[in-house]
Amino acid sequence: MRTQDILSKHPNPSQNLDQIVALVNSAFACEQCCTSCADACLNEDGDMDLRYCIRTNLDCADICATTGRALSRQTQPNVQLLRAQLEACRIACDACADECEKHADVHDHCRVCMECCRECSDACRSLLQAMPQGAAA
């Protein structure tokens, strides 16, 4: 990912650039992990019911993708909109990490996915903290 490089070349670069870069990188990595975890879960033959894990992986992948894209834009940011999407992303990542954690001992892909989700959830929290409630991103 060249996120840091390209975001810093914007004519009007954002405040909080370090937290934005961390969030964007984590969000795309989490989209990738969740997509692969859903696909791997589909092929597990054990006794565990992985249906909720797959569903939450798919939701989390889509939500991370959208959040990573929205934070990749720096034109006149709408803070209320971005905060709401970051909040949805944090909740999706927490839900997916909690579910993957239940299967982390048995399925290695769930352990990797749990780590991706925790990282992205932390990045959401850091950016939400850095971004003032009513000021520009």
Next chain:
Amino acid sequence: MRTQDILSKHPNPSQNLDQIVALVNSAFACEQCCTSCADACLNEDGDMDLRYCIRTNLDCADICATTGRALSRQTQPNVQLLRAQLEACRIACDACADECEKHADVHDHCRVCMECCRECSDACRSLLQAMPQGAAA
């Protein structure tokens, strides 16, 4: 869209199916409108500064896509996650409708897009109202 048809064939169809169908249809229609409005704005040669309109169109398209997909799934819904995504979608649609409204007299595509966004925002609100705070979707 055959949303009503396919959602009703699920082994465990959701409660609030009418509101979910309305939301899913509005969300995909709004993704389409916002994608086309951003592209049309890019080609307008007038005096208006349409940069914030384009940016908000792109955010709104992505957020509507993700919301339409998440509500198209009926497996063991996580209500907290879905409510947060619906709230982000409502805010994005309101922001995009408000911005498009400013150019609706001059640019017909902004008027159509404003109508799509208002419809999707209303569908978010109706579903948020129907979906109990802590119960299944």
Next chain:
Amino acid sequence: MRTQDILSKHPNPSQNLDQIVALVNSAFACEQCCTSCADACLNEDGDMDLRYCIRTNLDCADICATTGRALSRQTQPNVQLLRAQLEACRIACDACADECEKHADVHDHCRVCMECCRECSDACRSLLQAMPQGAAA
């Protein structure tokens, strides 16, 4: 969907607008159907192995989404790029329809999804035929 309405308001509307509108509508409807069919398949308890069906549904949903978005843009179209994406979409829709057909008698959602995919595949074919190999879309 207000696709016809918004595409016709573009400052430089495309040739082949009827075929483009049909394709865009079919592509978003197919994304929706494939997303719901994958989710419904996940909850079927019968003897059928639906893993390839789910995987192909997920690929087809993503490919239809991207194709619907790309054809929603009318700015200086790159015909070679659009033709390649339409070709990928046609192949994905055919593959998904063929797989869903195998379960259409048993699972109603697979029958609805098959119909969506066939419609979108036909729309790809019509647009590919209308769009000259080397001219503007």
Next chain:
Amino acid sequence: MRTQDILSKHPNPSQNLDQIVALVNSAFACEQCCTSCADACLNEDGDMDLRYCIRTNLDCADICATTGRALSRQTQPNVQLLRAQLEACRIACDACADECEKHADVHDHCRVCMECCRECSDACRSLLQAMPQGAAA
């Protein structure tokens, strides 16, 4: 990105894993770059007409996202489908790189984006070469 890590934990990992990992990483990095480049172009006040650059950036971002997701799945791959999507991705990345190259001296974000697109185009080519025309991915 933990692509290598999670793809290798799949119950039936793909052949050509190195090329798949390279492609998936490049595709998500390119989606990110193209999204940011479109947004930065929108804010440039110079004499250059960046409309085709923005449009191609948006197409390329969507196509890379879909390609990165499809190759993140390892369940019973449909080689014809994946090859067609990789071919569309290669063409989109080449088109976007060629356009960004024209502004690379003036706009640093276009230079970074050009590099991302060239890398992803190369990764498409390598994977297309490694993946047999009619065998499993």
